[in-house]
Amino acid sequence: xxxxxxxxxxxxxxxxxxxxxxxxxxxxxxxxxxxxxxxxxxxxxxxxxxxxxxxxxxxxxxxxxxxxxxxxxxxxxxxxxxxxxxxxxxxxxxxxxxxxxxxxxxxxxxxxxxxxxxxxxxxxxxxxxxxxxxxxxxxxxxxxxxxxxxxxxxxxxxxxxxxxxxxxxxxxxxxxxxxxxxxxxxxxxxxxxxxxxxxxxxxxxxxxxxxxxxxxxxxxxxxxxxxxxxxxxxxxxxxxxxxxxxxxxxxxxxxxxxxxxxxxxxxxxxxxxxxxxxxxxxxxxxxxxxxxxxxxxxxxxxxxxxxxxxxxxxxxxxxxxxxxxxxxxxxxxxxxxxxxxxxxxxxxxxxxxxxxxxxxxxxxxxxxxxxxxxxxxxxxxxxxxxxxxxxxxxxxxxxxxxxxxxxxxxxxxxxxxxxxxxxxxxxxxxxxxxxxxxxxxxxxxxxxxxxxxxxxxxxxxxxxxxxxxxxxxxxxxxxxxxxxxxxxxx
Amino acid sequence: xxxxxxxxxxxxxxxxxxxxxxxxxxxxxxxxxxxxxxxxxxxxxxxxxxxxxxxxxxxxxxxxxxxxxxxxxxxxxxxxxxxxxxxxxxxxxxxxxxxxxxxxxxxxxxxxxxxxxxxxxxxxxxxxxxxxxxxxxxxxxxxxxxxxxxxxxxxxxxxxxxxxxxxxxxxxxxxxxxxxxxxxxxxxxxxxxxxxxxxxxxxxxxxxxxxxxxxxxxxxxxxxxxxxxxxxxxxxxxxxxxxxxxxxxxxxxxxxxxxxxxxxxxxxxxxxxxxxxxxxxxxxxxxxxxxxxxxxxxxxxxxxxxxxxxxxxxxxxxxxxxxxxxxxxxxxxxxxxxxxxxxxxxxxxxxxxxxxxxxxxxxxxxxxxxxxxxxxxxxxxxxxxxxxxxxxxxxxxxxxxxxxxxxxxxxxxxxxxxxxxxxxxxxxxxxxxxxxxxxxxxxxxxxxxxxxxxxxxxxxxxxxxxxxxxxxxxxxxxxxxxxxxxxxxxxxxx
Numbered sequence: 006x007x008x009x010x011x012x013x014x015x016x017x018x019x020x021x022x023x024x025x026x027x028x029x030x031x032x033x034x035x036x037x038x039x040x041x042x043x044x045x046x047x048x049x050x051x052x053x054x055x056x057x058x059x060x061x062x063x064x065x066x067x068x069x070x071x072x073x074x075x076x077x078x079x080x081x082x083x084x085x086x087x088x089x090x091x092x093x094x095x096x097x098x099x100x101x102x103x104x105x106x107x108x109x110x111x112x113x114x115x116x117x118x119x120x121x122x123x124x125x126x127x128x129x130x131x132x133x134x135x136x137x138x139x140x141x142x143x144x145x146x147x148x149x150x151x152x153x154x155x156x157x158x159x160x161x162x163x164x165x166x167x168x169x170x171x172x173x174x175x176x177x178x179x180x181x182x183x184x185x186x187x188x189x190x191x192x193x194x195x196x197x198x199x200x201x202x203x204x205x206x207x208x209x210x211x212x213x214x215x216x217x218x219x220x221x222x223x224x225x226x227x228x229x230x231x232x233x234x235x236x237x238x239x240x241x242x243x244x245x246x247x248x249x250x251x252x253x254x255x256x257x258x259x260x261x262x263x264x265x266x267x268x269x270x271x272x273x274x275x276x277x278x279x280x281x282x283x284x285x286x287x288x289x290x291x292x293x294x295x296x297x298x299x300x301x302x303x304x305x306x307x308x309x310x311x312x313x314x315x316x317x318x319x320x321x322x323x324x325x326x327x328x329x330x331x332x333x334x335x336x337x338x339x340x341x342x343x344x345x346x347x348x349x350x351x352x353x354x355x356x357x358x359x360x361x362x363x364x365x366x367x368x369x370x371x372x373x374x375x376x377x378x379x380x381x382x383x384x385x386x387x388x389x390x391x392x393x394x395x396x397x398x399x400x401x402x403x404x405x406x407x408x409x410x411x412x413x414x415x416x417x418x419x420x421x422x423x424x425x426x427x428x429x430x431x432x433x434x435x436x437x438x439x440x441x442x443x444x445x446x447x448x449x450x451x452x453x454x455x456x457x458x459x460x461x462x463x464x465x466x467x468x469x470x471x472x473x474x475x476x477x478x479x480x481x482x483x484x485x486x487x488x489x490x491x492x493x494x495x
Numbered sequence: 496x497x498x499x500x501x502x503x504x505x506x507x508x509x510x511x512x513x514x515x516x517x518x519x520x521x522x523x524x525x526x527x528x529x530x531x532x533x534x535x536x537x538x539x540x541x542x543x544x545x546x547x548x549x550x551x552x553x554x555x556x557x558x559x560x561x562x563x564x565x566x567x568x569x570x571x572x573x574x575x576x577x578x579x580x581x582x583x584x585x586x587x588x589x590x591x592x593x594x595x596x597x598x599x600x601x602x603x604x605x606x607x608x609x610x611x612x613x614x615x616x617x618x619x620x621x622x623x624x625x626x627x628x629x630x631x632x633x634x635x636x637x638x639x640x641x642x643x644x645x646x647x648x649x650x651x652x653x654x655x656x657x658x659x660x661x662x663x664x665x666x667x668x669x670x671x672x673x674x675x676x677x678x679x680x681x682x683x684x685x686x687x688x689x690x691x692x693x694x695x696x697x698x699x700x701x702x703x704x705x706x707x708x709x710x711x712x713x714x715x716x717x718x719x720x721x722x723x724x725x726x727x728x729x730x731x732x733x734x735x736x737x738x739x740x741x742x743x744x745x746x747x748x749x750x751x752x753x754x755x756x757x758x759x760x761x762x763x764x765x766x767x768x769x770x771x772x773x774x775x776x777x778x779x780x781x782x783x784x785x786x787x788x789x790x791x792x793x794x795x796x797x798x799x800x801x802x803x804x805x806x807x808x809x810x811x812x813x814x815x816x817x818x819x820x821x822x823x824x825x826x827x828x829x830x831x832x833x834x835x836x837x838x839x840x841x842x843x844x845x846x847x848x849x850x851x852x853x854x855x856x857x858x859x860x861x862x863x864x865x866x867x868x869x870x871x872x873x874x875x876x877x878x879x880x881x882x883x884x885x886x887x888x889x890x891x892x893x894x895x896x897x898x899x900x901x902x903x904x905x906x907x908x909x910x911x912x913x914x915x916x917x918x919x920x921x922x923x924x925x926x927x928x929x930x931x932x933x934x935x936x937x938x939x940x941x942x943x944x945x946x947x948x949x950x951x952x953x954x955x956x957x958x959x960x961x962x963x964x965x966x967x968x969x970x971x972x973x974x975x976x977x978x979x980x981x982x983x984x985x986x987x988x989x
Contacts, residue, residue, distance in 0.1 A: 069964070070964055070965045070966075070967065071967050072893060072896075072966060072967070073824065073893075073896070073897060073900075073966075073970075076896075078964060140887075143887050144887040144888050147886060147887050147888075148887075148888070151881065151886070158933075161933060173925060174922075177918075177921050177925070178918060178921075181914070181917050181918045181921050182914060182915070182917075182918045185899070185914060185917065186899075186903070186910065186911060186914050189896070189899050189900050189903050189910065190903060192900055193900060193903045193904050217907075
């Protein structure tokens, strides 16, 4: 059932108000950070309030304004929206707490700007989640790009500007140059930018010119540059010049997930599984992103900088999500979308750990971390758990994804995809296991004691430990999210 | 006459009042001595005109495609020249835009103009009368009088209060525009000889021979292409924009450039429909060239005003592109972009004026790194800069979307080339914005915007966001007029 209600606007409105409050309390840091945390909690609560209706199979819709015939600024909440909405709002709570420890310990400058842009980026992520059509989606997608730029270039040094420039060129270049024409071609061919009601039938009619449908599809896939599909992935490692909480929430969760969410949304709600199946575009996409999955993992093997290795791991893992959706069968789509949650929690843990290590020891390179497990047992323990999730070891969250994806590939009897998934698992193990091994089983504890290095501040350690535990919880109880996502299939 | 004109339903001639109210202000100013009194009088006059135009907006009937609030007096009966006024869905918006921009022009000159204040304010108010007169006239001679009346005060604004190269810029502006006007006059006389009247509505949609249409269209096209300005007639624009005082740049960018595209919509299309269709591919090609060329030129500018001036060439390319792709969305997009460009580019020139008063330089480098020093200013500037390159959620995005849809429907190639221009726009505007916010580290003593400056930028900022999210009320004002025009055109397409 379709329920018309302004409820989808509530989380967005809350973040908007919080952004203003952050700006107004710029002279009082404690009040300012209070607004961040309170805002995150309230936002999550307002998202959670929408779960029961969607759980029962309803869809919430709201139209704020009409832009042109067939184009409106509209919102809709279904299972797909909620998955991303829950992840980005819930993890914002963790990030808000973690931010305090990180930013204050390192005495970062321009903190009000930082918290403001952080909040607006979340506003963008929330808006993307609940978009009811391509107009709203494009609007919020661009808001994320614009307001994460000051976060990437936060340090305002040569490195920051270079990373920020690359970030804008890739993301704004793809969105203006590829995504915008894709949106317009969709409108020219179909007369609407709204999403379709079911995931099987898209908005394109049978009579649509297949050449231009294919062109539009390709423009969409590359236009969402945030999904970091090769060859448009290079901005992500460069964006690692940002403060680590930014890398953690935004570049492991909100920004990149906005990219894969948008691609999933367009595949399911603009093109529809039927068209992608018949035209063979689905399978083509699966093969194409398989390259990214493997290539990014191989590059990750060569990186000694911890954040760079995590960044390439993200590039690889994002394509898992698209791969799953591109399989177009129930297991594949379920596994792909589920990975938005699973990867979100595990990767934010890993980045939180990287940040904690940097704050406590000022170390960035993996080769300098021998024996760091003695000094920072909680941090590195959480790191170990989360990296198991990345590899896909039971009972941690990532295993569930891999289970569904393998099922999906086997159901359609596609051997190459099965081989890709297996090879990727080995590669993942290849670059994650050595880090844990080095941390706990090499080096010696004395060296770290002499340097006086211990755990990072509690506001950082607690969020990362909880995030790691949730990763385990998601692996042990996978049914919650998979039942929710199952609602997509009617 | 009644068949196209609905007479004014109000108990006073509202159009004449709006047109001549600024002249009344000028009459008062002529007798004043104190600069303060002169400025206040100019401000009150322009604000009164704004309120009257808003009343006009409120009483406007968007349902009918006919001209409204009609006034008609015989003037020179021998040649059937009459004083006929009337507005439709196209002009109502342009009148409100003019009335909104003029008070901003008065306010932005409050402290910036110290020399010959009296003459300056007279020029600004004279401009307002002439500009609104152009939009209201339904008689060719009346129209031409107002059209030429814009030229003198604008020339003076540049030549007297302009920058260092004002002599060159003002004479170039004058010669180019006058050159175009001559062609317009030739077209008007040719039409008179055929129709025996100077009535504009009576000249529309008549079965002129194709040959006649071609010649009249070409005359119109030269006159209007210079005003727009379309590539390759644009070279007067950067000079004039750059050297003019802030108020002059704003009037030029916000209103005067719209005279050309207004001319295409009001004259070229309805009077020479068959020729318009024939020449459409060439106009589209020139529009796309303007969009891409404007973008590339902007990338290499170091002068803020020059950059914004060249960006106008690209923006106006979107307007002509929308008009000559002949769809409802294209027309509406073109109209929206005329208004949006008026607001956004006007606001950008006002912003440059604000910082120029503090640093006395238009160079990007001299005005960069203001993020910490003038945060409010950078906030406003940022909003207008992202609006300028069509960031979603701002007014320009909606207009560009309309035009691009129309362009893609017309020709995929034209559409993709226009998209290249949109990418370039993002590049040069974000580059400018980054420099203004973060370009330099050194500390300078510059005060942030004062209340007067906030007062004239705030309404423009609200407009940018409001129209970006709620564009339909604006579109509703024009959709019947434009739909009617399109249907008439389609009837004459062969």
